[in-house]
Structure formats: C-alpha cells, structure tokens
Amino acid sequence: MKFFNDLPPMDHFRSESMSLVQLIMPVESAHHAVSYLGELGLLQFKDLNGDKSPFQRTFVNQVKRCGEMSRKLRFFADQISKAGVTTFPNPDSEEVIDLEQLEIRLSEHEGELLEMNRNSEKLQQTYSELLEFKLVLLKAGRFLGSAQNHLVMAETELVENIYSIKNEDRLSLLEQSMQPEPSNKAGLRFISGIICKSKELTFERMLFRATRGNMFFNQAPAGEQVMDPVSGEMVHKTVFVVFFSGDQARSKILRICQAFGANCYPVPEENNKQRQLTHEVSLRLSELEATLDAGTCHRNKALASIGSQLWNWTIMVKKEKAVYDTLNMLNFDVTKKCLVGEGWCPTFAKPQIKEALHHATIHSNSQVGIIFHDMDSSESPPTYFRTNRFTNAFQEIVDAYGVARFQEANPAVYSVITFPFLFAVMFGDWGHGLCLLFGSLVLILREKKLGSQKLGSFMEMAYGGRYVLLLMALFSIYCGLIYNEFFSVPFYIFGESAYKCRNADCSDVHTAGLIKYRDPYPFGVDPKWRGSRSELPFLNSLKMKMSILLGVSQMNLGIILSYFDAKFHANPLDIQYQFIPQMIFLNSLFGYLALLIVIKWCTGSQADLYHVMIYMFLDPFGDLGENQLFWGQKELQILLLILAIVAVPWMLFPKPFMLKKQQTERFQGRTYGILGTSEMDVDHEPDSARHQHHEDFNFSEVFVHQMIHSIEFVLGAVSNTASYLRLWALSLAHSELSTVFYEKLLLLAWGYDNIVIRITGLVVFAFATAFVLLMMETLSALLHALRLHWVEFMGKFYHGDGYKFRPFSFKLLADEED
Amino acid sequence: MGFWMTTIVFFLLGLVASASVRLCCNRGPSTNLFHLTLIITATICCWMMWAIVYLAQLKPLIVPILSEGE
Numbered sequence: 001m002k003f004f005n006d007l008p009p010m011d012h013f014r015s016e017s018m019s020l021v022q023l024i025m026p027v028e029s030a031h032h033a034v035s036y037l038g039e040l041g042l043l044q045f046k047d048l049n050g051d052k053s054p055f056q057r058t059f060v061n062q063v064k065r066c067g068e069m070s071r072k073l074r075f076f077a078d079q080i081s082k083a084g085v086t087t088f089p090n091p092d093s094e095e096v097i098d099l100e101q102l103e104i105r106l107s108e109h110e111g112e113l114l115e116m117n118r119n120s121e122k123l124q125q126t127y128s129e130l131l132e133f134k135l136v137l138l139k140a141g142r143f144l145g146s147a148q149n150h151l152v153m154a155e156t157e158l159v160e161n162i163y164s165i166k167n168e169d170r171l172s173l174l175e176q177s178m179q180p181e182p183s184n185k186a187g188l189r190f191i192s193g194i195i196c197k198s199k200e201l202t203f204e205r206m207l208f209r210a211t212r213g214n215m216f217f218n219q220a221p222a223g224e225q226v227m228d229p230v231s232g233e234m235v236h237k238t239v240f241v242v243f244f245s246g247d248q249a250r251s252k253i254l255r256i257c258q259a260f261g262a263n264c265y266p267v268p269e270e271n272n273k274q275r276q277l278t279h280e281v282s283l284r285l286s287e288l289e290a291t292l293d294a295g296t297c298h299r300n301k302a303l304a305s306i307g308s309q310l311w312n313w314t315i316m317v318k319k320e321k322a323v324y325d326t327l328n329m330l331n332f333d334v335t336k337k338c339l340v341g342e343g344w345c346p347t348f349a350k351p352q353i354k355e356a357l358h359h360a361t362i363h364s365n366s367q368v369g370i371i372f373h374d375m376d377s378s379e380s381p382p383t384y385f386r387t388n389r390f391t392n393a394f395q396e397i398v399d400a401y402g403v404a405r406f407q408e409a410n411p412a413v414y415s416v417i418t419f420p421f422l423f424a425v426m427f428g429d430w431g432h433g434l435c436l437l438f439g440s441l442v443l444i445l446r447e448k449k450l451g452s453q454k455l456g457s458f459m460e461m462a463y464g465g466r467y468v469l470l471l472m473a474l475f476s477i478y479c480g481l482i483y484n485e486f487f488s489v490p491f492y493i494f495g496e497s498a499y500k501c502r503n504a505d506c507s508d509v510h511t512a513g514l515i516k517y518r519d520p521y522p523f524g525v526d527p528k529w530r531g532s533r534s535e536l537p538f539l540n541s542l543k544m545k546m547s548i549l550l551g552v553s554q555m556n557l558g559i560i561l562s563y564f565d566a567k568f569h570a571n572p573l574d575i576q577y578q579f580i581p582q583m584i585f586l587n588s589l590f591g592y593l594a595l596l597i598v599i600k601w602c603t604g605s606q607a608d609l610y611h612v613m614i615y616m617f618l619d620p621f622g623d624l625g626e627n628q629l630f631w632g633q634k635e636l637q638i639l640l641l642i643l644a645i646v647a648v649p650w651m652l653f654p655k656p657f658m659l660k661k662q663q664t665e666r667f668q669g670r671t672y673g674i675l676g677t678s679e680m681d682v683d684h685e686p687d688s689a690r691h692q693h694h695e696d697f698n699f700s701e702v703f704v705h706q707m708i709h710s711i712e713f714v715l716g717a718v719s720n721t722a723s724y725l726r727l728w729a730l731s732l733a734h735s736e737l738s739t740v741f742y743e744k745l746l747l748l749a750w751g752y753d754n755i756v757i758r759i760t761g762l763v764v765f766a767f768a769t770a771f772v773l774l775m776m777e778t779l780s781a782l783l784h785a786l787r788l789h790w791v792e793f794m795g796k797f798y799h800g801d802g803y804k805f806r807p808f809s810f811k812l813l814a815d816e817e818d
Numbered sequence: 819m820g821f822w823m824t825t826i827v828f829f830l831l832g833l834v835a836s837a838s839v840r841l842c843c844n845r846g847p848s849t850n851l852f853h854l855t856l857i858i859t860a861t862i863c864c865w866m867m868w869a870i871v872y873l874a875q876l877k878p879l880i881v882p883i884l885s886e887g888e
Contacts, residue, residue, distance in 0.1 A: 008847040010855060413852065417859040425867070478864060482871055498875070499882055513883035520875035522819055523868065532882035542874045549870055604877025 004564075012391060014407045014568070016346045018381035018805070023341045023357070024371040030330070030339045033360035033370055034323045034808075040356050041809025042349040044382060046342045047329045057328040065103060066321035072106045073314050076306050079113060085303045099320055102313060109306055116299045120292065127288045128229040129263070132194045132237070134281045136265045139220045139239035140192040141274045144267065190243045191253055194222065195262035197236040203260045207242060210252045216243040230261065241267075319810055326808055342375070344805065346384055381406050384805035391416065393468045401790045402800020407568070409561045411794050418554065418793075419785055420471035425550065426730035426781040427472075429738055430480025431487035435774055437473035440466055472782075482524040483731075487769070488738035490527035497521060497528040539735075543728040545597045551724025551792070552586075552594045555717075558796030559583055565797060573658050581651035582713055582796075588640040588647070590721050599629050616641060652710040656703040663697045720792040726784050734777055741768050821872060825865065832861035 021043075025033050037043050049057055057063075097105075195203055204217050219240040226237050240262075242253055257264050268274055330341040345353060350372075357370040383404050387395045391412065397419065398404070398412040427433070443450065443466040450463050462469070484490040498521050499514035514528060521527070525542075529535045559582050566574035596609055607627040615622060616637045624634055745768060749761020794800070806812070819827070836857045840850060 008851055011848040011852040013852070413855060414859055417856055417863060421860075421863045421867075479867065482867055509884045510886060511883070513881040515881060516878060519820065520872055522824070522872075524871060526875060526882075528882045531885060533885050534880050534883045538878070538880055538882075542871065545874065546867075546870045550866065553866065598873065601873040601876060604879070606879060 010413065012385055012387070012395075013410055013413050015381075015383040015385060015404060015410075015802075016348065018344050018384060018406070019347050019350070020375045020377040020379075020381070021343055021345055021350070021353075022371075022373055022375050023343070024333070025330075025339050025341070025357075026366050026368045026370070027337060027339060029360050029364035029366040029370060030327060031323060032364045033357055034326050035319065036356040036360050037353065038319065038323060038326070038808055038810045040349075040352060041807050041811055043343045043345045043353060044805055044807045045326055045329050046344070048331045048340075048342060049329060058332070059324045059327050062324045063321060063328070065099075066317055066324060069103055069106055069317045070314070070321070072110050073310065073317060075110065076113070076303075076310060079117075080303050080307050080310070083300055083303055085300050085307060099316075102316065106313070109302070112302060113299070116295065116302070120295045120299070123288060123292050123295065124227075125229045127285070127292060128227045130281055130285050130288065132226060132229070132263055133265045134278065134285065135222050135226065135237070136192050136194050136239050137267055137274060137278050137281065139222070140241045140267045141271075141278075142220075143218045143241045144190070144269055144274075145271060188243055188245055189250065190241050191250070191257070191264055192239070192241045192267040193257060193262045193264035194226075194237050194239050195257075195260060196228070197221065197238050199260050199262075200238045200240070203240075203256070203262065206256050206260070207253060210256055211244055211249045214244065214246075214249065215253075217241075218243075229263070315814075318813065322808070322810065322813055343808075344382055345807075346386075346805075380802065382805035383408075383802040385410065385412075390467045393465050394419070396464075397468075397786065397789075398794075399804065401794060402798070403802045403804045405799045405802040408799060408802070409565045409568075409797060411561070411789070411798055414557065415789055416471070419789055420468065420475045422550070422727065422785040422788055423472045423781050424475035424479040425546075425727050426784060427476045427734060427777065428479030428483040428731060429485045429487065429734065429773075430477045431485070431489075432738075432769070432773055432777075433473050433476030433478075433480050435770075436469060436476060436778070440469035440473050444470060472778075483735070484525045484527055484530070485735060485738065488530075488735065488742045490525075490530040492527055494521065494523040497526050499526060499528045540728070540732070543731055544725060545601075547724045547727040548590070548721060549594050549597065550727060551721050552590050554724075554788075554793050555586060555720060555796060556583075556591070558793050559586065562797035573655055573662075577655040577658065578651055578709075581647040585644050585647040585651070585714065586717050588644045590717065592637075592640050596629060603629065605629050648710065648714055651713065652707060656699065656706050659702055660697070660699050716795065720795070723792055724788065726788070730777075730781055730784055734773070734781070737773060737777070741765060741773070821869070821876075824868070824872070828861060828865040828868070832857060835861070 023033070054060065054063075200219065204219075207215055207217060217240065219238050222237040222239055225234040227233070228235050228237075244250065244253060254264070268277060327339070330339040332338070333340050354372055357372055361369050383406055385391075385395055394412045394416045395410075398410065398415060404410050424433070443463055447466070450459075455463060480486065481493070498516050498518050500517055501509055502512065502515050513532075513534065525539070529538060559579065562582075563575060563579045566572075566579060593609070593613060596607075596612060599605075600607055600609065607629050612624070612627050612629075615624075620638050620641055621634075628634075742765075745761055745765040749757050749765075752758065836854050839853045839857060843853065844850065
C-alpha cells in the first residue's frame, strides 16, 4: 500500500484542482479584462445576478445594441446569398475598428441597401407595366387593325366571341367600329388590357353578365411569360379588347377590370399612332433595362464589399455580446466604482489569468490594478480534465454517462484500453479489423483538412472518434488473430495444428474425430476447428468461460477503484464497511467460479461446473463425487459460502450506525444544529459560495440508502456477471455471419466457371461485408461494449454527479454556434 | 513454446513498450504514470485473452470431428 502512496498523481485520473477566485476590477478596465479572459478561456464566471431578469441587468443596453448589430449582419448575409454574390472573406484587411464605429457603419450600409432595394423594386414595377403595355399594343393593335380592314374570321389569332348570336350583328358591330371617328363618340368604344390567363374565362363571363351581352370580347394570349407588376411573379397573360357602347357599360367594365386585377392600357386606333407609341415604349423599355442593370451592378458591388468584411464583423459582434453578457454577471460594489466577479479556475491557470489581467490594466490605462484572490467555498467545484485530442473522445464517452464528481476516480483512464478491447472481443476478425484500421487511418491522416470543414452529423461522429476507431481496429486485429478468423477463414500462421488423424488413412475423422498429439496451437484457436461438427460446442464453451473471466476481472477492477477513491477522500468507513465486504462477496462466489474454470482447463477434468456451483448452495455438505477438482474442495466451498453470507449484513448494517455515531460526536451538545455563519466580511457579497449549508442527518434516509446500495450490489453481482455473456453472444453472431457470407456468397459464386457470376458474387460479398459486418456489427459491438462499461464497470465505483467546467472562452462560443 | 515461456514473452513485450514510450514521450511524472498505466492495462488484456484461449486448448474434452464435406 505504501507503494501506491508514493506514486505521483496520475494525469487524467482525478479532476484538476480548482479554486474559487474573486476579481475586483475598476470599471474602465473591466471590458478589457473580460475580453482578455475570454481569449484565455480558463475562468468560469459565476452568475452573481441570477435572480435578476435580463432587463434589470447593468449592461442591457449594450447587449441590445449588439443584438441589433447582429440582426443587421444577418440581413446582409441574407441579401448576399439572395443576390448570389460570392464573397471572399479577406482576413488580411483586419482594420481594427471599435464597436461604435462599427455600429455607425452598419446602419449606413443598411440604409443604403434598403434604399437600393426600394428603388430597384419601383423600377422593376415600371418596367413590367411598360412591357405589358407593349404587348397590349402589339396584340390589340392587330384586333383593331383587322377590324378596320374588314377582315372577318379569317385570322387564326382572333378567337371569335361566341356570345354574338347572329352574323349580322357582328358585322354591324365591325362596321360601326370601322368608322374612323375618335372613340369618344357615343358609338362603339373599346377598352384594351391584359389579364392573367387563369382568370380570363371568368372575366369574360362577368363582363357578359354585366353588360347583358352587349359587348364584343377579343383576346389573344400574350405568348410569353410576363412578370406581374403587383405580385412580382412570372405568369401567363392574355391580351384582351372589349368593345362596348354607352357610359354606364364603360364604368362597369372598368370596375370589373379593377376587381379582376386586369391592367388596362389605352391603345390608339390609328395604325401609325400605334406604331409611334410602340416605338416610344420600346425606347423607354431599353432605357429602363439599362438603368435596372446599372442598379443591380451597383448593389452587387456594395454587397461584395460588405461581404469581404462580414465574417470579421460577425465574429467581433459575437465576442462583444459575449463580453457584455459576462459583464452582466458581475456586481457593482458599494462604492460603485468597481465590478466584483467570482469564478472557478484551475489552480494551474492562476498565473496565466494574473498576466491577462495585468495586460488589461495596462491597455485600459487604468491607475488601479485588478485585484485577484482566492476564496474558499463549501460548494463543489466543477470537474476539469485537461484532455488532448487522443483522450478527448474517451473522456466524452465517460461524460455521456455522467460527469465525474470533483476529484473522483476517472474511469476514462482504463476505458482507453478496455473499451476497444471489449469491442474487439465481440468483433474478432482480423480481416474486418484491417478494414477498420484503414478507415481510421484515413480519418487520422486527413485530420487537419477534415477538422476545418463542416461535416455531416455521421461524419462528424466518425471524425470525433477517430482515435477510438484506431484502437478498436488494432485490438480487433489482435483478437482476430487469436480467434483465427480472416473473413471467417482460418490460417496456419503460427505453426502446425495440434490435431491429426487417429490412424494413417483418416478413416474415422467423420465419426470419432482427430486426436491431439502435441502441445496446443501456440497462439490462438487451432485452425482445424473451423468447419468441424464439434466447432460450436468447443467455441461456445471457450467463449462463455472467457466472458466470465473477463467480467470478473473488470468488476474487481471497479471495486478496487472504489478503494482508491475512499482512501483519497480519507473515508475509512467506506473501506471497512463497503470495499472489504464487496470484495469478499464477489470473489467468494464469482472469483471462485473463475478459479474453478482455470483449474478445470489445466487438469482436463470432466467436472460439471454448473453442478458444482448450484450444489454449493443447495447442498454444501454433500459429497462432490466426480465433480471434485482438487483436494479440500468441499471444505473450501463451505468456507466461501459462510464468508459470502457474512459479507451481506457486513455491507448492510454497520455503516449507517457508524455514521450516526460520527454525527453525534461531531455536534455533541449542539441541539440546535449549525447556524449559518453570520460573521461575514464587511463588504457583503450576495450569493457568495461561502454560505454554509446546514445539513440534516436523517438516519432513516441513510439507512435506506445503504440498504439499496447493498441489495443492488448483491443482486447485481449475479446479473452483471451474466451480463458479460454478451461478449460470447456477439462474438458468436459475428463469426456466424462472417461464415455465412463467405460460404454462401463467395464460395458459391466462385464455384461456377462463369466470370460474370464470380464478379457478381464478389461484389455482393463486398457490399454485405461492408454494410452488415463493418457498419452494423461495429455499431452493435460498440454499443454493447459501452453498456458493459457504463453499467457493469462504472456502477461499482462511479457517482458521476458532478458538473463540467465551462470556462468563458471565445473559442468555445464559436464551436457552440456551429 | 509453453505457457510460461509465452507469458514471459508478453511480460518482456510490455517492458519494451513502456520503455519505448518513456523514451519517446517523456512529459513529466504524472503523464508518464498515465502512459505506463495504459501499457500495463493493454498488456494484461492481451495476455489474458491469449492465456484463456491457450488454457482452453491444453487438455480439451472434445476433439474436432470433421464434417462430411472435407
């Protein structure tokens, strides 16, 4: 034991020691100090204003301004993406501008952009209207022209109105319209316009009903899609001309046009006037086009110049907002000239923090330095492990179950090896292991490139776990060599088999089998087993016993870690009344089973271990007969049974009583219990972590807790040991799947002479291996190895009720956003 | 090679691995202890796996009975 005391503390085994620190900053240097601390990223601020609403805090205005600025930045980003402008963030042009200047600039840019957008919208609307006018002129002109030319029904463009009943009527209408009188005569008049194609039919019917049939409706499709000036979409439109007479009809028709959203444009009757007007309109259209293009160009240039700075500005605004949020967590002291903050920081980081504060003092030209000192606290500190990129993934696996209590033993230290190892026990095939190795090496070698990209969620997980995958692959190769499976094919790598035929002509190999004539195969499972009829009974027995042995070892490791925890926290009660009875109980039952397994293997006895274990309980004094493995077994079994039975009340009863005795000794005579310490400092800090909490000692609660803990352990000993049999089950499943794919896909396809069938078989084999074995089985074995760690291993010693250290760090903010 | 010889080989491999890790990445006593723990755990796991499979085949109760196809 002294040996363990002399060892240096192991990295990653327990959380870094943390200190609660208090910062007193003059107001002028507060902003600088907080931003430098954000760059450093090693201090977790406590929120001293937790009970205040966001609007009651000191710097709420600044936070609002930052929010407004980030809204403007988002608007810019939106506009840039809508306009399709590609921007190249220019990291070189890092002009250091401060927040107020940025604010002014942003509002200028925003105003500019909004105005440009408004203008271009108006221009666009005018453009669409003119375009429609042009179309109306074109098509309606033809109606009027043909009406003047007396042409009747020959034009295919003219769709005759079916509402005109008689030919004579129509002719008479046309005759009337032929007169070259100005259209303000009370005779035939017309209205021309353009309407959406979808509404055209209803429009016609409405007009007919309104004018009681006294109208003539001509229409022609516009032929191309036109942008509707109102809705801004491209729709099919139809040009129409309505001939009517009378003022009332005119007003009715105009109202109906308005209701249907049809745009009316006046078309002159004479041909040359039409031509002139068309010419004018075309000129104006080309002018407008040029103006619109120039406007878009100008706007895109403005957007591009904004876009190059956008990334820098966004980061700056985010940082400022974070700084102000943090400043909101601080308190003003009595003199109102200083801000007081509290936070947790790792003890090793204190010099770095002091330096950052020193820089802040210098850069803010403050006369007074920042005060930085320790406080003691009764609160439990956050847990902080300094992980590198290798240990980070394993630590996250453990944290997913629960963050370690402060200075509790960290199972991640052992999980680095045991997790990939247990995975490999369930995955053991060195062919598949090589594939996994290849995959993980690809991820690791392209670390830098993949790290800077944004990956999909699946790739993100695979990238985060690349070192886990590497270890899993290496152990899988090792276990594959031991199980002697390369895509389920055994090899004779380590020498000759230990089995041969009984007689020279191998006549009874199918009945009595081979015989072992030399030492066992030096490394791994003998290749002669593969494909034999007795393969499964042998392998099942081997793997089941292997699972029990591995399980008992891992559980013992867990209990031993609880011993080290108890020693570190100077808790002798835990050692005497928890660790020792737990070890005794587990090992007198399942440790003894492991011993029996090893003895049976070494002696080659035919004893039935199920029988031995069961009758150890049912009939401990009975004679063992042919199940005797060693001399004195019966006596040993009786002793172990008694030890196990004694261990149960040992772990159940003494501890609560001892705790109660300790409690009464500590607070002897104080019938009131502990008061909160009223001797606080003169500058009374609210909500400081120094408040002592008065804890009640409730005996019944403690007793019930201990009972639950003990029952859980005792029953869990059996169930957890059995749970390790999943190592056998998954390994068997993997092996069988692999065999099936090999024999029924590859060998079957290879049996044919046809090259097409061979290639198809190879391809199907490759896909089946990749998807079923490499992906599904990997995930499955990963999950079960994880469960074994979380429940069976960590359940023996881990509390996992701590909270993680989350420092105020700009880097972490950036990661969180993504 | 027998059981004990191979066990000694595993032990020596573990020693070699820890020595090489100490030589190549010597970063202070606590980190060294961490690396040593990893190597010891790996060696023990690998040795256990091998030893279990070896012992199971030492004095087998059943022998391979070849199937008809072979």
